[in-house]
Amino acid sequence: MYDLSVVTDALRRILIEALQASPLTGFSVGVSGQHPQQPPTGNDCDLNLFLFHIAENRFLKNSFWNQASLTDRPAGGGRHQPVSYEPLCLDLRFLVSAQSQGSYVQEQQVMSVALRALHDNATIRLTAPTATGQAVSEMTVGMEAPSWDELSRLWQALGGPLRMTAQYRVSVALLTPDRQAEPQPPVTGWQLVADPADPSAPRLDGTSRRVTYSTQDGSSREFDRTPATAGPGQLVTLHGRGLAEDDAVYLVTPQDDGSETETELDAAWKVPHPASPPAGAGVAPFLLRPPAACPPPGRYGLRVGRQGARDGRTPAVPLLIAPWLDPAGGPLVEPAGGLYALRALNVPAGAEVLLGRTVLERVGSAPAPGQWQLDGAALTLRAPAGLAQGRHPVRLRAAGVEADPGLWAVQP
Structure with missing residues (x-):
């Protein structure tokens, strides 16, 4: 998956459906994924499901590469296999709390329904988009028991009054890269040399x-x-x-x-x-x-x-x-009049330029928003309309082969 909010939305749906079906909640209840310090929504009671901590799963970290077999180098040899194609294995920790404006009974009834619903859905299955299409992820949902000291420090950091709280861990969430390792062509022949006829041959x-x-x-x-x-x-x-x-x-x-x-x-x-x-x-x-x-x-x-x-x-x-993208002048590239000026070589007719995951259109004249042009070795582009502010990696690829990274377009 690309988006952790998919997990929060799935848990919210479970809680909302459970509250709607429960005979305990004959009053209005709002289920929010916002920070607990957010003001109430105007309902009789508010249930808060807050993703407050993310950590790598230590049991699955870097388990998708067999470095020794791929590089013929031991893992501690000082050179490491890149992990850009690995899923990022995460444990998500959620804080579940309830707040009513005038009734502790409503708070405890809402929490009772929520705890039961999460207990009954100890495993959730999500369908989320990935670089290769839709994929089904399966995660476990379990209650954790932090110490009183951990809880007090957490609520102090949240900047709100202490509430009735339950902490849950959801694992393992796999954040997938936007580009997978490309399949290699099939083997067309084998050569086995047990006793070469000419030991001096290269x-x-x-x-x-x-x-x-x-x-x-x-x-x-x-x-x-x-x-x-x-x-x-x-x-x-x-x-x-x-x-x-x-x-x-x-x-x-x-x-x-x-x-x-x-x-x-x-x-x-x-x-x-x-x-x-x-x-x-x-x-x-x-x-x-x-x-x-x-x-x-x-x-x-x-x-x-x-x-x-x-x-x-x-x-x-x-x-x-x-293809080759000149890193000179980088790594940050500022626009001049909305136009980014770069230098590139070995760029054929079918090449693609991307800002992050957004593919730009190639044109033969001055580029408009979302377009790029190559004149000799001079590559110019304009960011698409509505592109978020920040830094976006500039990518150049052709025939399934991508140029080295190293340039980021600064979107003001």
Whole structure:
């Protein structure tokens, strides 16, 4: 789900239906999800269901990635798998209290109905939108018993007089990301090497790239992308054994009919490795850097070949070519006359620009609200009408491959 208020609304519906059906409540009752300090609604009695605390569920935190199997690095090795595709597993704590203007009987009758209703609905099922469509979530509802000291400090912080109170925990609420991990193409072939005929032949195992970007508060973040996703000017590391500087590297382009074309990369792609890794280090002694005139965004392959090697060329490993969004001038981009000016490369006809989750329309002239234009490398856009104030991530993607993060449009 994207919205925690869906959980509050579901609990409110349970309480409202229970109060309407109960013979105890022959008076008007309002059920609110607002802060307990809010004034009464004008009903005889008010029942308050307030979400006052959110915490990560420690039993499910980061349980969706198997880091060692994905990166071949132990979890404590100092490099961590990004968690942007993980659901955020949350425990929600609600405060249930009643307030009547002149009758403690009404307060206690309303609380009696509410406690019974929540006890009878110890498990709730919600249908909420996600990035891949509607999804059903199941959560447990249970009463908790905080200490007197915890309750007194809580009500003191709320700034209201102490009321008859019950505390409930709802878990586990899964906040899903707006974009899921993309499915990889199916396996088309296997190669098993138990005793290679030519031990000196090069072996290519995969690609990776260290992504470094600035967050909206200016701090630096980094993570590894495996297989590598790279745009113009971004460095790619080749992993394998027996790789040499003069090895030929070929870019493999899949075709619609299942075949593939192979293009040898010229010297403009190859960059000497700054660390000069020794033989047997598991990485190539050179890096790959797509030039400005690189292939359009999409899924490609890489293979290595060496003249005279009996085993010929290595099997292809994945490489994703991405559009490039210039982070210069960021991470916050201010509008000039309502127009945001950016710089981008390798942007094909079918590319998309988004502000957060809002897809903008591409035009060939000066952009109106909700539109963007590309003139050479100059990308200009206008925020859609009604966009909320704040900072919205600028995203650029093409052929299912997204450029690195690092720019936020400031909406005044």
